[in-house]
Amino acid sequence: MEIKPEKNGEIVVLKCKGSLDAESVASFKKSTQKMVDEGSRYFVIDATALNFVDSMGLGAIISLMRRVQADRGEIKLASLSPDIRMIFELTRLHRVFDICATVSDACKKFSI
Amino acid sequence: MQKVQHIVPIWLEMDAHPRHVPWLRSFVQTYFKGGGVDISSRDCMKAQLALVEAFDNVVEHAYPKSRKKPVLVGLYLKGKTLHMEVLDQGRGPPQKKHKLPSVMSDHGRGLFLIYRLSSRVESKRENGWHRLHMRIRLGK
Structure with a gap:
């Protein structure tokens, strides 16, 4: 998996491939722990090129969410394919995460 | 998908290492392509996810201290039902552990996904092996 972080002001967009x-x-x-340790608190996971996630991957995203929420940060997901969205729906995590249609939509929704 | 398909069973033996996960996923896809079965991306994703979760469970729970112990993986298609079997020499998952954990828990979703994606799951020990048998109804 490739993770390419891109800074957009205070927001870190994680392009996951x-x-x-x-x-x-x-x-x-x-890599996400390092970014949190360096002070990043607002994340968008750009799932445009993410083609698979299993329960361990879901656990890692939840773990990141818990860390940033402890620092009053936020995490949003963007551009999920229907198959990836299905996995979030099966595990009911679509109710926990703010899932946005695009990265741009996600960036606009932060309360910074 | 065509109405009735049978593809011969294929069995694989590998060690319990997470590096095999990407390969297992592509194996599911190749299995269908090789058998001439055209399945939807949704069905393929379901099969891949159930198999990967079963394999992850072996890596994490059956052999937590060794990556060198054997795992057997079998796939076969009977009609519209994909059968996937994963065998290991561990004790098998505890009963009643396939419920969805609390939403903020960062683990414990693997068995839940296996049961949710499969139309039937059997888990039993025989001859020193634990056998997890998942059946996935395709085209549902």
């Missing part, structure tokens, strides 16, 4: 699964979850956690 490939699969967020048992194999890649450690690198996702490591």
Whole structure:
């Protein structure tokens, strides 16, 4: 999996490409932890090029959410394909995350 | 998808290492393509996810201290039902652990997904192996 962070003011857009699964979850956690430690609190996960996520990947996103919420930050998801959205719906996480149609929509919704 | 399909069973043996996850996903896709079965991306995703979750469970719970122990994975299609079996030498998942955890929990969704994606799941131990047998109804 490739994670390409892009700064948009205080917001970090994480462009995720490939699969967020048992194999890649450690690198996702490591790189996002570093960004949180450096002070980032507002994240958009851009899932345009994300083609798979398993329960371990979901756990990593929840873990990131808990960390940023502890610092009064926010996390939003954007551009989920119908198949990826299905996984969030099956696990009812679509009720927990703010899922936006586009990255641009997500960036506009932060209460910064 | 065509009305009735049968593809011969294929069994794989691998070690319990998460590096196999991407390969397992592409194997599911290749299995259908190789058998000439045209399935929807949704069905393919369901099959891939259920199989990956079963494999993840082996890696995390059956063999938490070793990546070298064996895992057997079998796939076969009978009619419109995809059968997927995952065998390991662990004790198998605890009963009643397939409920959805609290929404903010960062683990515990694997078995829930397996049961949610499958029309039937059997979990049993025989001859020193734990066998998880998932059936996924395609085209539903």
